[in-house]
Amino acid sequence: MFNFYLLVVILLISFLFFFMGLKEAKKLRLVYKNNLHSLPHYYGFYALLASLLPSLGIYFLMTIGDDFLFSHMIKSYIPDEVTNAKDYNFLIALAQINNSVEGLIFGTPPKWVTDAAELWKSWVQTSNIIVASLCLLTSIASGYYGFLKINQNFRSRNAVEKIIMTLLAASSAIAIFTTIAIIFSVVFESVRFFALIPIDEFLFGTVWNPQFEGAERAGSGQQGLSQYGSIPLFAGTFLISFIALCVSVPVGLFSAIYLSEYASSKERAFFKPLLEILAGVPTVVYGFFAALTVAPFLRTTGSMLGLDVASESALAAGLVMGIMIIPFISSLSDDVINAVPQSLRDAGYGLGSTKNETVLKIVLPAALPGVVASIILAVSRAVGETMIVVMAAGLAANLTANPLEAVTTVTSQIVTILVGDQEFESAKTLSAFALALTLIIITLCMNFYALHIVKKYREQYE
């Protein structure tokens, strides 16, 4: 709440400067008989931006920075006998203190934790006062500076436009920052994971059996119970994706051919949005549908046919995922089929071929790269899909090609590992980041390749 009020006050101050600047400029306009460089409101905006931007900058820097500062400062308040203990970990100590600060107290924490928490709370109070006063001072001072600059010769429109241009450019850099943040968050933890587990074991191992290290120690005292071979996960992922493709490629492709070549414009206007509804249904709904309708249905049908279908079979997840990615294939393929120039079709008809022959022998070969690209994009969608597999595919890391058995996937392992309580610095927690890294690499490669194909194909006709 404190932060909210502070931001509101800063905003109010800047609005105040806007009206002051506006009034001053209007006064100047009368004095100099309309001979002012810019329209009056630009002077107001200049004062507003001058007041708002520096104080907001200071606010964000300080609120982000104070946690770093505090956790650095608290180090010296942790008693020596704690830091000297063998299993001491600063992050755990910090988490204990933070929990205590937030009022999450389990049992009776040691005295040094409560002391440190009290200290932390007092720091937060001081820092709030410092942040508030600094922000307010800056906003008033820099706003007043902007206000003072207002005179007949000041080119306020140019100044305001320059600031806005910079802001626009900065916001477009967010895309780069997000990419960097994603890479940063995944790569660092993955490097730590590969320090514990050799990379070749991760890439080529055939057994996936992560255990919390605490459980390992409490158990037999043996080391190396956990195994981090990711092949079963990738096998499961691709098995489910393959089943999904078996559903979505025929349905999506034939729908696209029908809609673009055979359908009347009325049919097209009705069925195209209808197919796109499938893409708009949340994945958690598909997951629920797979787990509670499709999987039991497959199980009963299987047992009638004398087959043993696991209750969380790859088939159920794959079928439902196939339904989900139909629109990705149909609408992208539809676009590329439509992009094939009419002259090619006309040439075919001119030679006396039927629609079927034109479509299969002229249009589809011409559109093939685009169709392939749409299928690759659909695969990358299927590989990265999470909720369906979490809810319907189970957690058993079986290395199997039998669609009736339960398999697990990369995304569902990531979710299982990272949801709920995690152990700091444990190989199990870190393995989720390594999985995410490989997942990103795979999906990005597919995406790059697909876009490359589309680009190459476009150049042929344009």
Place this chain on the structure above:
Amino acid sequence: MSKKFINPLEATEIVKNSIKKRRAKDNRLRLYGRIAIGMATCFLLFLFFSIFTKGYPGFFQYYVTLDIKFDRERIDPKGDLSDTSLYEGEASNIVNESLFSIINPQGRKAKKEARKIVSSGKDLRIAKLVKNDPSLFGTVTKVKFALDDDIDSFLRGYINRDTPESERRISDNVIAFVDKLSEENRISYEFSDYILKGSASGNPEMAGIKGAFFGSILTLSVCLLIAFPLGVATAVYLEEIAKKNKITEIIEVNINNLAAVPSVVFGIMGLAIFISIFGMPRSIPLVGGMVLALMTLPTIIISSRAAIRAVPPSVRDAAYGIGASKLQVIFHHVIPLAMPGMLTGTIIGMAQALGETAPLLMIGMVAFIVDVPNSVMDPGTVLPVQIFMWADFAERMFIQKTSAAIIILLGFLITMNAFAIYLRKKLERRW
């Protein structure tokens, strides 16, 4: 292959003979197309049908009507209607007494079972009633209470009374009690007042979506406030201002890549950056909204760019011609004209964000939270995550509640998408 000369008459003959086959092939392809479309439509209808038939009963539940003697001394011992006083009161005993006077259980075990017939939310219900209307004190009023979820399932026919007692979740005693209650016409099947107004609860008969609904609204607001300005600003910069050079190319490649990154990875980024490094609390709508904003940003940027590109250059030239500066052209002409397209893209992006689950699981919005979040800093959950959590519970009644929540979520999504289509049709200009 040697070239063979074919007599034109012969050729006509060949074509004539083959034409039937070729037409049949053509019809076959048309048929395959129709089958494919039909299958996709069937999938869609079956999905909606299955969700709807499962979820429609979730909006209703069984209630029992009891005569409650509102005895102030027993319900509100301190007499000040405060929460502590109502908590100390023995409202549930009053409810049980009223119930016992009808069904008359004999023995310890029967009494114990009888107490469970009415949902454990009975004292809260009485507390709420007397808080809203203190004049109830001293009267005897008929009050409706939700029945326990096992009895609800029994009344819906999911628990068969013919199965042996040891294999079903409710005992013979309880079945006799329920029969007695329905003989006296005290059991009714009504629109549930918990599904919309209740919050997360371990008791399925009391669970509702209120908390998740407000969590969704808060999260989406944060997402919109961040993603819309940033998306439009980026689109304007890339289309109107930036020169085509290496840096803009890198930005464009980045945007396309972000659109392809699996959503769960955005959750991991939120966990590593916002929570671990910036030290923000877990489970709060603020972090959820920020993660979803970064995720929907590519959608908004790409559609906004298309909308800006559709504004004809003549508009810009006219504005430049009367002396407008570059930014005046952009802010006075290009953006207002491109706004419908940008809004359409934004609504579609928001619909995506509303249905997204996986990244929010990563940042801990999956916690069991009973309170309705009041601000973006309060821990909360969102509708799709609530659906995911309910789908995991074992109680039969949660399946109906989950489907009911899905119907509500789909309702919102369809409304948003329909609104986007309407906007596009109504406001978009053809140049």
